[in-house]
Amino acid sequence: MEFSLYPHMLLSFLVLLLSCFIFSLNQKAKSKRPNLPLGPPGWPVVGNLFQFARSGKMFFEYIRDLLPTYGPIFTLRMGSRTMIIVSSADLAHEALIEKGLIFATRPTENPTRTIFSANKFTVNASYYGPVWRSLRKNMVQNALSTGKIRTFRHVRDTAMDKLVERLKAEAAANGGAVWVLKNARFAVFCILLAMCFGVEMDEETIEKMDNMMKTVLITLDPRIDDYLPLLRPFFSKKQKRATEVRELQIATLVPFIEQRRSAVKNPGSNPTAAEFSYLDTLFDLTVEGRKHPPTNPEIVTLCSEFLNGGTDTTGTAVEWAIARFIENPSIQTKLYAEIKATVGDKKVDEKDVENMPYLNAVVKELLRKHPPTYFSLTHSVTEPVKLAGYDIPVGTNVEFFLPAIAEDPKLWTNPKKFDPDRFLTGGEDADITGVTGVKMMPFGVGRRICPGLGMATVHVNLMIARMVQEFEWSSYPENTKVDFSEKLEFTVVMKNSLRAMIKPRV
Numbered sequence: 001m002e003f004s005l006y007p008h009m010l011l012s013f014l015v016l017l018l019s020c021f022i023f024s025l026n027q028k029a030k031s032k033r034p035n036l037p038l039g040p041p042g043w044p045v046v047g048n049l050f051q052f053a054r055s056g057k058m059f060f061e062y063i064r065d066l067l068p069t070y071g072p073i074f075t076l077r078m079g080s081r082t083m084i085i086v087s088s089a090d091l092a093h094e095a096l097i098e099k100g101l102i103f104a105t106r107p108t109e110n111p112t113r114t115i116f117s118a119n120k121f122t123v124n125a126s127y128y129g130p131v132w133r134s135l136r137k138n139m140v141q142n143a144l145s146t147g148k149i150r151t152f153r154h155v156r157d158t159a160m161d162k163l164v165e166r167l168k169a170e171a172a173a174n175g176g177a178v179w180v181l182k183n184a185r186f187a188v189f190c191i192l193l194a195m196c197f198g199v200e201m202d203e204e205t206i207e208k209m210d211n212m213m214k215t216v217l218i219t220l221d222p223r224i225d226d227y228l229p230l231l232r233p234f235f236s237k238k239q240k241r242a243t244e245v246r247e248l249q250i251a252t253l254v255p256f257i258e259q260r261r262s263a264v265k266n267p268g269s270n271p272t273a274a275e276f277s278y279l280d281t282l283f284d285l286t287v288e289g290r291k292h293p294p295t296n297p298e299i300v301t302l303c304s305e306f307l308n309g310g311t312d313t314t315g316t317a318v319e320w321a322i323a324r325f326i327e328n329p330s331i332q333t334k335l336y337a338e339i340k341a342t343v344g345d346k347k348v349d350e351k352d353v354e355n356m357p358y359l360n361a362v363v364k365e366l367l368r369k370h371p372p373t374y375f376s377l378t379h380s381v382t383e384p385v386k387l388a389g390y391d392i393p394v395g396t397n398v399e400f401f402l403p404a405i406a407e408d409p410k411l412w413t414n415p416k417k418f419d420p421d422r423f424l425t426g427g428e429d430a431d432i433t434g435v436t437g438v439k440m441m442p443f444g445v446g447r448r449i450c451p452g453l454g455m456a457t458v459h460v461n462l463m464i465a466r467m468v469q470e471f472e473w474s475s476y477p478e479n480t481k482v483d484f485s486e487k488l489e490f491t492v493v494m495k496n497s498l499r500a501m502i503k504p505r506v
Ligand code: HEM
Pocket: 123, 124, 125, 136, 305, 306, 307, 309, 310, 311, 313, 314, 317, 371, 372, 373, 375, 376, 377, 378, 441, 442, 443, 444, 445, 447, 448, 449, 450, 451, 452, 453, 455, 456, 457, 460
C-alpha cells in the first residue's frame, strides 16, 4: 500500500508543479500584455474585421457609431492590424504635440503600397528618420516656400481663367447647370502639374495624367488580404495587376521627367519651360544615408505624391463650399459684397485674398465642418509609449478621427452649424497648426502636419473667391434642397456629386 501510494503522490506533486509553472507563465504573459484601450470585442484571428464588413457602413460611419460607447480612445482589431482610434483634441495634442517625436512615424505598408511608394520613398509614407527628413525638407523649403509659391502666380491665374471659361461653356451647353467637383479638381490638378513638371500641358495630356492618377488610387484601395496576410496567395492576380499599373505609371511619367531634365541641362532649349519646378529639386537631391540621387521610378513616386496630395483634397473643399453657399444664400451674398468692396470691378487676385476677413472665415469654417479627409494619415510610434494612460505598442496604427474634434461641443458653440461668423465676432478661434492648442486639425498637427497647408489655403481661397465673383450659385434642379450626405472616395465627398446652376454676375 505504502509502495503503491508513492508513485501517485509523486505524480500529483509533478502535476501540481507543472500547473504552478504554467500558471506563472500565463501570469507573466498577462502582465506583459499591453494595457490597450478598450474596444468592441472581436473574434479570434479576424478581430473586428467582419463586424465592420457586415455593418455595411463606410469606415468613418462605423467609427462615428462606436464613439458614444467607447469614448475618445479605443482599440479595433482589424485582422493582423491593431488600430487605436483617437477622437479628442486633448489626446491629439498629447500624442502629436507633447509626445510628437514618438508619434511621428508611419506603420509598415502592405505590398501594393510598397510598390507605389518605391519602398516608402515619399514624404507621407516614410518612417520618421533620415529619408523623411531629407524629402520633407526639400518639399517644404525648396518647393513649397512662400517665395516659390509666389513664382507660380501666373499659373494659378491662367488656371482660374480656364476654370471660369470651362464653367461658362458647360453651363451654356446644359441650361445653366455645371458639375462642381469635376471642374474644381481639374483646375487644381492643372496648377499642380505645372508646378511639378515645369511645362504647360494640353488638355488631352492633362486628362491622360489624371486618369493615370485615378487608376493608381483605385489600385491602392484596401483589400482583405492587407488585414489577413494569410489570404495573400488568393490575391496573386490583383498583385500582378498592381505591378502592371505601376509599370504603366512609370511609362507615362518618365517622358515628362526626361523632358524637364534636358531643359534644365540646356537652359533656353525649351521656350515653354517654366523657370522652376518641383522636379528640379529632385534630380540631384541628396538624401541622408544615400550615395545616389533618386532614380526615375523614385521620382515618379515623389511627383505622384505631390499631385495626389493636393488635388482631391482641394477639389473636395470647394465642392462643400459651393453646397453651403447654395444652402445659405446669405453667406454667398456677404462674400460677394466683400469681394466687390475689396476689388471693385477688377478680377479678384490672390493678393486681395489676404484683405478679405470674411472669405478667410468661410474657408476656416469649411475646413472645420468638412475636413476633406476624416482621418489624418496613419501614425505609429517609434517606441512603446503611454497615451491617456494606456499602452501604445510599436507597430499599432494610430488613427486620428478629425470630425469628432472639430465638432466637439466642449470646444465649439453650436458645432453642427455651418457658421463662418463664429470666427469674426471674436467669440471663437482656432490655431489650425495646433501649436497653441488643438480645436480642429484638417491638415493634421505636429511634425507630420501637411506641408501643403499654405499652398492649399491659397488655392481654396482663390478658387472660391473667383467662382463667387463670376457667378451666382443656386440649386439644381432649381428650388431643391442640397443633400449633404457623404461618401468616402479618396476624400470624403458629397454622396450625390454636386451639380449647381450658375448665373454670370455681369
Ligand atoms: C485642402 C487641402 C489639403 C488637406 C485638407 C490636406 C490634409 C492633410 C492631412 C490631414 C495630412 C496628414 C497629416 C498627419 O499625418 O498627421 C496631410 C499630409 C500631407 N500632405 Fe496634405 N492636405 C492638403 C493639401 C496638400 C497639398 C497641396 C500638398 C502638396 C502639394 C500636400 C501634401 C501632403 C504631404 C506630402 C503630406 C505628408 C506629410 C508627412 O508625412 O510628413 N497636401 N495632408
